Amino acid sequence: MANSEFVQGIFDTDSCILTISSKFTRSFKVGDQISQLESHIRIERLTTWAREQLLISDKGIIAEI
Structure with a gap:
């Protein structure tokens, strides 16, 4: 079974703001x-x-824009 991860946060490189939504x-x-x-x-x-x-969560990740 695959180890699936999903995005729970976004890091904006221009503003240096991390937004997390759970x-x-x-x-x-x-x-x-x-x-x-x-x-x-x-x-x-x-x-x-x-x-x-x-x-x-343990399977959550942060993405970057």
């Missing part, structure tokens, strides 16, 4: 240290942080 919609201003990382590293860190904060 039970509620929340937005966070992301600091320069994170926003200046390479895309794949940034997404991994934001996804890990959101999971640790219980803002997204």
Whole structure:
């Protein structure tokens, strides 16, 4: 069986705003240290942080626009 993931958050690279939508919609201003990382590293860190904060599910991921 495939391990399916689904988008629960969007990181906007222009505004450096992370928006997460699960039970509620929340937005966070992301600091320069994170926003200046390479895309794949940034997404991994934001996804890990959101999971640790219980803002997204274990199968949820953050996408980037």
